[in-house]
Amino acid sequence: LIELFCREKPIDQDQLQTRYNTLTKERDQLQTSYNTLTRERDQLQTTYNTLTKERDQLQTRFNTLTKDRDQLQTTYNTLTKERDQLQTKYNTLTKERDQLQTSNNTLTEERDQLQKEIERLKQSSVEKGESNSLMTVLFDSLLTKARNVQLTVCPQGWKKLGSSCYYVSTESKSWEESRQDCRNRGAELVVINSQEKQVFNWLCGRKSYVWIGLTDSVTEGTWKWVDDTPLTTKYWNTGHGEPNGGGAENCVYFYSWTSDKGEWWDYDCSYKYKWICEK
Template sequence: MEIEEDIYANVEEISVKGCDDLAAGYETLHQSPKAGTRLNHENQNCQPYKLATVSLGLLCVLLLTTVIGLSVPYDDDYTHYLLTANHTTEKKELQTSYENLTKEKEQLERERDQLLISYNSLAKERDQSQTHNINLTRERDGLQRKISEQEKKISEELGCCPDGWRRFGSSCYYFSTESKTWTESRADCIRGGADLVIINSREEQLFLNKMGKDVHFWIGLTDSEMEGFWKWVDGTTSTTTFWRRGEPNNTDREEDCVVFNRFIDLSWDWQIIPSWNDQPCSVSTQWVCESRPK
């Protein structure tokens, strides 16, 4: 008891009248640690508020800890969810791109195969055309050789054509450069041992058609003895004819002799060869003589 009395005798008595004085009393206690501090009964009214404040603080700390503890796994799960969703979307996009590229690849392969088929077909046709052309060239060369050989044989048998004359088949042809009537032209041919040309075939007509553009000459065909009854100068009748359209028309009833009118360019199509036209025998024009073998 004496010790307690001494302690209390040495303790400085501090009166705390309210909650606001609690802090002041706490500071006084720490400023005089050796002396000690005694709080009077007035601070008892603040104890419940102090306990409530401390409890509330502890509760806040506990709630904050709980929230933090719960939020961390939630954030991790949400982040994992987002990553998983993004990965799934990217995977689907890549899968779609892959499928599209696969389809494009298959389409390109089909087109390539079609092009290869077309190329092989064209190559085959080209080879066949080349072979055909080679065969035609060989045939042409063979025919040309035969023609040359026949012409040489004919020339050897019949002799060469006189100067200024042209050979076709077994005949020689002379194309005049001056103009005369049909009768005068025939007389000139006869003096040269020939007569006006007699056309007996399409080949001979083509040969005469190739003599040039704007060519007009007498041929040995006339109906002067009987109108409409055409005869060659050798007395034979005309079986192969090449009259121009609308001919013969015997204009003014005086056209009894035949002229070869070659005044269009037929080099592009030798099938267009009709060129005969009846004219008055008194017309002056060029002529063609034909010398046939005896």
């Protein structure tokens, strides 16, 4: 072994130095590359963070704009609906105005014709030497009526009978609620004080239950109309002994059978029926 060891050549110090220098240089290059990559990584991380922040800001702006757009769309839809409602009201008012104008023209023409007829009759009376006081009173009465012709045009959805307008509901409510609805319309529950007004088949149809403005809720057994007038003309269903409800039935509804006229029934005021308004 000693002999073998002695045979090996000793390591040259210069070679070792060269190898050391080479390794040192490679290490420094690797360190430089590492530093460069680390710096590039940090720059990329910074860029990434910046882009993420900008993306989040854009997302927030997008959400805000989307919300604003939805609010504007809602406002637009509301304004469009209000515009359409106003247009409908305008069309209705225009139609009512035209109807009023037509009725006014008709009434004016009728008044003028009445005045001409009165003057003609007066002239004829004078020519015939008639000075009867009754004739004079009649002429004056006709003249007053002609001068005081009043315009009566019913609102849309109402029907005219005589000098009054009538509205029949399409829904059902209690007697008090029905009366309040009529008041909200500038009217009252209908007062039936004549045979002409009792025949409501033409207005509400047969086999219809409708509240009318008659009650004894103030004093049991004392029936009064909503205008505080006492009951005189009566159309009770006597075949069933109406009114027969006592204190439990203080309001009256109109019911039309297959006959030409309907009859009255007293009933619980809280029950829900249709109703008729009059003005």
